[in-house]
Amino acid sequence: MTDILRSWIGGALPDWLIVLIAYLLVTTIVLFYAVGNFIMMVWAERRVVARMQDRLGPNRVGPAGLLQPIADAVKMFTKEDIVPRNADRWVHLLAPIVALAPVAMMLAVIPWGRGWEPVDLNVALLYMVAVSAVSGVGLMMAGWGSNNKFALLGAMRAVAQLVSYEIPAVTALLTVVILAGGMSLLELPYMQAGVPIMGATILCGDPAGCSPLLYSTITSFPGSPNEPVQALDLGLGWWVFTPVGFLGFLVFFIAALAEGERTPFDIPEADSEIVAGYMTEYSGMKFATFYIAQYILNFALSALAATAFLGGWQGPGVAALANMGGPWVHVAAALSAFYLLAKIWILFFVMIWLRGAFPRLRVDQLMDFAWKLLLPLALVNIVSASLMVGLTQWTSAQWGGLISLDGFAPWQRQLIAVLVTAIINIAAAYWILAINQRPKQVEWDEEELIAAS
Amino acid sequence: MTTEIQTETTEAQTTRGKVYVIDRGRTKLRAGQGLLTGLEVVFRHFRDALTRKLEKPSQQTGVFTVQYPEERLKLPEAFRNFPILLYDDETGQELCTSCFQCQRICPPQVIHMTQARDPATGKPVPAVAEFLIEYDACMSCGLCAEVCPFDAIKMDHEFEYSTDVHGGLTLNKEALNRPISYYEKIAPTFWAEVKDSAMKKLQGNMKRRPDLIGVAPQMVEKIRAQRAAAAAQAPSPTPATPEAAPADKAARLAAARARAAEKAAEATPEPAPDSAPIDKAARLAAIRAANAAKKAEGAADEVAAPATDSAPTDKAARLAAIRAANAAKKAAAEGAPAAGSADFASTPSDAAPAADAAPPASGMPADKAARLAAIRAADAAKKAAAEGAAPASDAAPPASGMPADKAARLAAIRAANAAKKAAAQRDGSEE
Numbered sequence A: 001m002t003d004i005l006r007s008w009i010g011g012a013l014p015d016w017l018i019v020l021i022a023y024l025l026v027t028t029i030v031l032f033y034a035v036g037n038f039i040m041m042v043w044a045e046r047r048v049v050a051r052m053q054d055r056l057g058p059n060r061v062g063p064a065g066l067l068q069p070i071a072d073a074v075k076m077f078t079k080e081d082i083v084p085r086n087a088d089r090w091v092h093l094l095a096p097i098v099a100l101a102p103v104a105m106m107l108a109v110i111p112w113g114r115g116w117e118p119v120d121l122n123v124a125l126l127y128m129v130a131v132s133a134v135s136g137v138g139l140m141m142a143g144w145g146s147n148n149k150f151a152l153l154g155a156m157r158a159v160a161q162l163v164s165y166e167i168p169a170v171t172a173l174l175t176v177v178i179l180a181g182g183m184s185l186l187e188l189p190y191m192q193a194g195v196p197i198m199g200a201t202i203l204c205g206d207p208a209g210c211s212p213l214l215y216s217t218i219t220s221f222p223g224s225p226n227e228p229v230q231a232l233d234l235g236l237g238w239w240v241f242t243p244v245g246f247l248g249f250l251v252f253f254i255a256a257l258a259e260g261e262r263t264p265f266d267i268p269e270a271d272s273e274i275v276a277g278y279m280t281e282y283s284g285m286k287f288a289t290f291y292i293a294q295y296i297l298n299f300a301l302s303a304l305a306a307t308a309f310l311g312g313w314q315g316p317g318v319a320a321l322a323n324m325g326g327p328w329v330h331v332a333a334a335l336s337a338f339y340l341l342a343k344i345w346i347l348f349f350v351m352i353w354l355r356g357a358f359p360r361l362r363v364d365q366l367m368d369f370a371w372k373l374l375l376p377l378a379l380v381n382i383v384s385a386s387l388m389v390g391l392t393q394w395t396s397a398q399w400g401g402l403i404s405l406d407g408f409a410p411w412q413r414q415l416i417a418v419l420v421t422a423i424i425n426i427a428a429a430y431w432i433l434a435i436n437q438r439p440k441q442v443e444w445d446e447e448e449l450i451a452a453s
Numbered sequence B: 001m002t003t004e005i006q007t008e009t010t011e012a013q014t015t016r017g018k019v020y021v022i023d024r025g026r027t028k029l030r031a032g033q034g035l036l037t038g039l040e041v042v043f044r045h046f047r048d049a050l051t052r053k054l055e056k057p058s059q060q061t062g063v064f065t066v067q068y069p070e071e072r073l074k075l076p077e078a079f080r081n082f083p084i085l086l087y088d089d090e091t092g093q094e095l096c097t098s099c100f101q102c103q104r105i106c107p108p109q110v111i112h113m114t115q116a117r118d119p120a121t122g123k124p125v126p127a128v129a130e131f132l133i134e135y136d137a138c139m140s141c142g143l144c145a146e147v148c149p150f151d152a153i154k155m156d157h158e159f160e161y162s163t164d165v166h167g168g169l170t171l172n173k174e175a176l177n178r179p180i181s182y183y184e185k186i187a188p189t190f191w192a193e194v195k196d197s198a199m200k201k202l203q204g205n206m207k208r209r210p211d212l213i214g215v216a217p218q219m220v221e222k223i224r225a226q227r228a229a230a231a232a233q234a235p236s237p238t239p240a241t242p243e244a245a246p247a248d249k250a251a252r253l254a255a256a257r258a259r260a261a262e263k264a265a266e267a268t269p270e271p272a273p274d275s276a277p278i279d280k281a282a283r284l285a286a287i288r289a290a291n292a293a294k295k296a297e298g299a300a301d302e303v304a305a306p307a308t309d310s311a312p313t314d315k316a317a318r319l320a321a322i323r324a325a326n327a328a329k330k331a332a333a334e335g336a337p338a339a340g341s342a343d344f345a346s347t348p349s350d351a352a353p354a355a356d357a358a359p360p361a362s363g364m365p366a367d368k369a370a371r372l373a374a375i376r377a378a379d380a381a382k383k384a385a386a387e388g389a390a391p392a393s394d395a396a397p398p399a400s401g402m403p404a405d406k407a408a409r410l411a412a413i414r415a416a417n418a419a420k421k422a423a424a425q426r427d428g429s430e431e
């Protein structure tokens, strides 16, 4: 963006101003993009969940009810802003802002399309995790500042939930860090080029005869970090197709549901139990701010899940278009942005689907689920991820002569790695599920008991 | 991993209606399978809701929303919202006979009605003059329709009555009226069940409704035009003349009765003038009645004579009756000086009874007048006996439905009864 602006109005303005304008523009675009998606998500959620319940959903305001969110927004704006008399005025006011701001900040590091990333941060994943944790403070402020028992209960639940689910989420993301060898989100989609399961390991035998539509130059694929190779690239080498990525994705997505307070993890605002949780005392635009924060958090987490495990903007055709060069690069960028958006929306659909299907968990079930199931799975997955990297990338010197895979082709190493991690993950999943089963009910034989005593 | 669930709904017809058996698939599920099964079910609902509507009960999926103002479900016949009144399409006659059953049973007491009266006789007729239902308080229980012996009130299917005008929900007869054909349309089998008996009862009631009474307000103009057309076509059969003779007889009879009453009032007995000319007989009877009452009071009785002399025959009869009424009234009102009572009666600018009696005088045939006069006398006497003061206010414009002689007889009986009562009261008070 900065470059474009420089080339347009380079001479007219001082450079610092151009940079400032460029970033302001990017920020505005990203925020509008997110808010636009938020509006569509509110509409879609209501429509989709209605269909799941054999209803039609809002269909009166505008074509197919598309203007319903606008009507809701107007309603929100015209609502009275009520602050309870004994509330902590400032905390009450700041809470929605503190809840929304970090969520908006998360959007800054996500690569929205090929070459469309607002900020390239080399610790983007850490940044995401750290920033998203701040919004928990906002929820706690809301609950505390409202001076309402339901609000406080909701906030306590929210914080407890966020804290416990952050751990499996981060552990699952750790898999990605291991696989990618870094924390940059920008690199992730490039690394997920190639074909399902095998990734970018099917190399071109004859560099002259490989069509640029099918093969592209991979500079940083796990097999050879340094020397660029020509590999078969359908844009489908998503990590979710490997055992490690699959388990990581499952754990991360479930944890993301909990962080985004989606059913079945909507305990903090459980409307049938504690009114609306920490939002109980909020009305009008403050309430809407929480609402926006929640949906944008879901949006950002979906984007993160998509980028980390589903290839991000990667998809069939993107690499081919980019390889054609010239203006096609922009087409490739647009297509890739569409791919990411589609993935986000599919994930969001799954969220709605889960909401339509499952009831809310109890608090103890929630904790059990996080600590007894998700966390062990994520830990096992770290082992698998390490093995995966080791089996596909390490030289025999790195292995210390323990295993020597130097003689194998990249695709063979990949296959071995996939098989090994698959066995580990499936076995671990079975085992952890088994030990999580409720203990068998012991049938007491009364006669025997009496006899024993 | 998902268990294949064949969600089949089978429909079976039993003696007690349809039975739907839903196959719920496998019930034993291992860890996590239940979750996936749930997702599968929800997805099936989602997919089907996009493509089809829920039409039969055996269908498990599909949109069941009815987009109300545009789409409507067919209401079942037994659907009930608010009651309506029925009237016959052809004759315009309302089925309601004002029997008050519905008013009595209505739990929130929102039905109000006035019975129609024959203007000529003041007698109630089996028709309703005005009928009000407060829809805003009606609870749609349908008891009124259930209890109505004439199938005149039925529950409507119309339910869109939202309004911001509160008073607009109190509906009068005109607003409540619907033709039978309307009800037949919304509830054909129900109407078929009661049709014959209802129409038969209506035929019976129609005979007892004079003129346009009982015709639905919205049909009045039409029916009147119809009747006028019918009258213009058919040669009028002159119904009045053959009744003249019996009328005379009736007048005589009335006189006899009056005499009897007079006796009962312990007045000086006088021979019944049976041989007198017919008109005169009626007149005389009335006079005697008056005299008897007056005598009971012990007041002047000579006033009757001048009045009778000056008036033409039929008129005289009427006047005499008026006097009788007045006298009876006075008799009941103890202590009132009765001396001027006869004069009172003859002057038109007088108290209520006289004023009431005046209008019908002019264009009537003799016997009719006699009859009327006698009725008035009766009413007045009765009232006097009951309360002692209030004038009879029920007198209405002349009616024509009844045979004259019968009426005259009846009137005379009433006069006699009234006089008797007056006397009895008087006796009681003296003692």
Ligand code: SF4
Binding pocket: B082, B083, B102, B105, B106, B107, B108, B109, B110, B111, B133, B137, B138, B139, B140, B141, B142, B143, B144, B145
């Ligand atoms: S439906 Fe029930 S409440 Fe309504 S008028 Fe009839 S009897 Fe009264």
Ligand code: SF4
Binding pocket: B095, B096, B097, B098, B099, B100, B101, B102, B103, B113, B128, B147, B148, B149, B150, B151, B152, B153
């Ligand atoms: S509607 Fe039926 S029950 Fe009610 S007064 Fe009329 S005839 Fe009687």
